Amino acid sequence: MLQVERMSMIVAELNAKGRVTVNELADQLNVSKVTIRRDLDALSRENKLVIVHGGGIKPNFTLYEAPYSHRNSIYIQEKQRVGMKAVELIQDYDVIALGVGTTTIQIANHLFNKKNLTIITGCIQVLNSLIERKKSGYFTGKLIFLGGEIDTDQMFASGSMTIELLEKFHIDKAFIGANGYSIADGITTYDIDEGNVLKKMLQRSNKVHVVIDHSKINVKSMYRYAEYNDVDYVICNEDSPQEWKDKLAQEGVGWVIA
Structure with a gap:
């Protein structure tokens, strides 16, 4: 799977849940944690997520609480x-x-x-x-x-x-x-x-x-x-x-x- 495909799937997961974790993404996409961290770093540079301990969150995720x-x-x-x-x-x-x-x-x-x-x-x-x-x-x-x-x-x-x-x-x-x-x-x-x-x-x-x-x-x-x-x-x-x-x-x- 190409990085652009993984990143698209990560963004979809992020939009659904508000947060993604390295461990879960590595299992779901069948790649190493190192690869996932690189993908998250790339998405962070594009301002599509914010890096936090263990994964990433939507840029506005911490501003308003979900029901x-x-x-x-x-x-x-x-x-x-x-x-x-x-x-x-x-x-x-x-x-x-x-x-x-x-x-x-x-x-x-x-x-x-x-x-x-x-x-x-x-x-x-x-x-x-x-x-x-x-x-x-x-x-x-x-x-x-x-x-x-x-x-x-x-x-x-x-x-x-x-x-x-x-x-x-x-x-x-x-x-x-x-x-x-x-x-x-x-x-x-x-x-x-x-x-x-x-x-x-x-x-x-x-x-x-x-x-x-x-x-x-x-x-x-x-x-x-x-x-x-x-x-x-x-x-x-x-x-x-x-x-x-x-x-x-x-x-x-x-x-x-x-």
């Missing part, structure tokens, strides 16, 4: 692994805050055999998941929903009411999502209101865990709601970039591989 239903269909297995690993860090009687996101929903989906938990969330999908598990007996703890103004595209509550309610809680562990995590640009999200809720959730928690899939590594989006070292752990399906390891260790940020 929840679309994001929930991307990297499902990776997010499930991250969710299951996060559940391992939850203990009986914990007060847990779950932020909005397609990765945090996987924590809710795998909350089995945990006793006397209190779950605090402003994410409608997390709420719905835990309601169903409570009805079926898989979740037996308390469920507290943070009210506020509802974003029907991203399925979360935000605003002053949400933040005021969060202020009243003492939280053992928070699990929050992000649209981007990097040492240079911190922890970022597309939505200012969502970012303000996550910031307050972080402030009210004894331990903070960022849960992300590999596509969020070294990516930034519009609103920076925390510094990279404002959290205790990052839970991800891939290891951190090698050049980050010393800095993360110095700042006491644990990187947990799912």
Whole structure:
């Protein structure tokens, strides 16, 4: 296959998903990762994508967030692994805050055999998941929903009411999502209101865990709601970039591989 043919297929994949990875493209096109990286570099020079860790994204991909239903269909297995690993860090009687996101929903989906938990969330999908598990007996703890103004595209509550309610809680562990995590640009999200809720959730928690899939590594989006070292752990399906390891260790940020 000629490079121009591969590049055309990569652009089609990029338009469909918003992001491509070196590993997936190498498998799909049956070429080496080195070849794919050269193709991505060529597309980057043509301003058809932006190079990020592990692949490439559309030039405007980090400016606006895709609807929840679309994001929930991307990297499902990776997010499930991250969710299951996060559940391992939850203990009986914990007060847990779950932020909005397609990765945090996987924590809710795998909350089995945990006793006397209190779950605090402003994410409608997390709420719905835990309601169903409570009805079926898989979740037996308390469920507290943070009210506020509802974003029907991203399925979360935000605003002053949400933040005021969060202020009243003492939280053992928070699990929050992000649209981007990097040492240079911190922890970022597309939505200012969502970012303000996550910031307050972080402030009210004894331990903070960022849960992300590999596509969020070294990516930034519009609103920076925390510094990279404002959290205790990052839970991800891939290891951190090698050049980050010393800095993360110095700042006491644990990187947990799912």
